[in-house]
Amino acid sequence: MIRGIIFDFGFTLFYFNDVSLEKYLNCYKIGLKKAVEVLNGMGILKQTSETQKFMNKFNTLRTRYFRDSMKTNEEYPTSLIFKQVFEYMNIEEIDEILLDELTTIYHSCEAEEWVPFQKTATTLKELSKIPDLKLALLSNHPHHDTIKNLVQKHKLLQYFDMVITSALFGKRKPHIEIFNYTVEKMGFKEQDKKNIIMCGDEYADIMGAHRAGLQILLFERKYKFPYEKEIPLQNINKIQEISEILNII
Ligand SMILES: [Mg+2]
Structure with missing residues (x-):
């Protein structure tokens, strides 16, 4: 008997309009541009050279943390990157509210x-x-509110007992601890894991959940990202439409 289902967000419950890696990356460019425009408007970044330095540092840190998280599954929230860029620029007195606003703007295009x-x-x-x-x-997302607000905007929040992100927890899937944390937050014990399904579209969802001792269900994504990690498991349960889960449980 199935007692719980954990859903992934991207390409499992939501899709990205006309997805391509270029479009995805372009959204981050637009997001950063919008964020620095706010800082220009507030007079926090005054000169063009200052703005450029800010953007360069942000991109350097983001790339470094992205690479690091591939190895360690550590999550580096976007708000933390903004905070570190301000420190690097010796800009003081930036409060948490502004950091969160900038982060929301940064992810707004996406x-x-x-x-x-x-x-x-x-x-x-x-x-x-x-x-x-x-x-x-x-x-797996570096800003909790972006995911929560999206779920809320599309009137889906009512269906979930909880929304957990790597930004909130600090580790990314496939780290086993984020699955254990989710199971515990759902009110389940170790022995309940065999009655919980993780439904997701990629290696991080499937292998992490498998190692954590959960049941797995692969949502077969149509778009393939370059350098995608193969799932080294045989005979996995698969679906092509999210509604097919209703026939499985
Ligand atoms: Mg996904």
């Missing part, structure tokens, strides 16, 4: 592109009618 699959809402609604079945969302 946030506009994420939309739920056609059958996401109806599937979650059906699942939520099943007595004693708990639903959680578990996303």
Whole structure:
């Protein structure tokens, strides 16, 4: 008997409009540009050279942390990167509210592109009618509120018992601890893991959950990212439409 389902966010419940790696990266460029425009408007960054220095440092840190997180599964929240750039620039008195605002702006271009699959809402609604079945969302993302706000904007928050992100927890999937944390937050014990499904579209979801002792369900994504990690498991349960999960549980 299935007692819980943990869903991944990107390409499992939501898709990215006209996805391509270029478009994805371009959104981060636009996001950073918008964020520095706010700082220009506030008079925090005055000269063009200062603005350029700020952007260069941000991109350097982001690339470094991205590489590091591939190896360690450590999450470096976007707000932390902004904070470190301000420190590097010797700009003081930047409060948490402004850091969070800049982070939201930085992710705003991306946030506009994420939309739920056609059958996401109806599937979650059906699942939520099943007595004693708990639903959680578990996303690798460097800004918790971007994910939570997206789920809320599309009126899906009501279906989840909890929303957990790597930004909140500090580690990224496939780190086993983020799965253990999610299971615990759902109110389950170690012995309940065999009755919980992790549904996701990539290595991080499937291998992390498998190692944590959860059941796994692969949502087969149509778009393939370059350098994607193969899942070294045979006979995995797969679905092509999110609604197919209703036939499995
Ligand atoms: Mg995904």
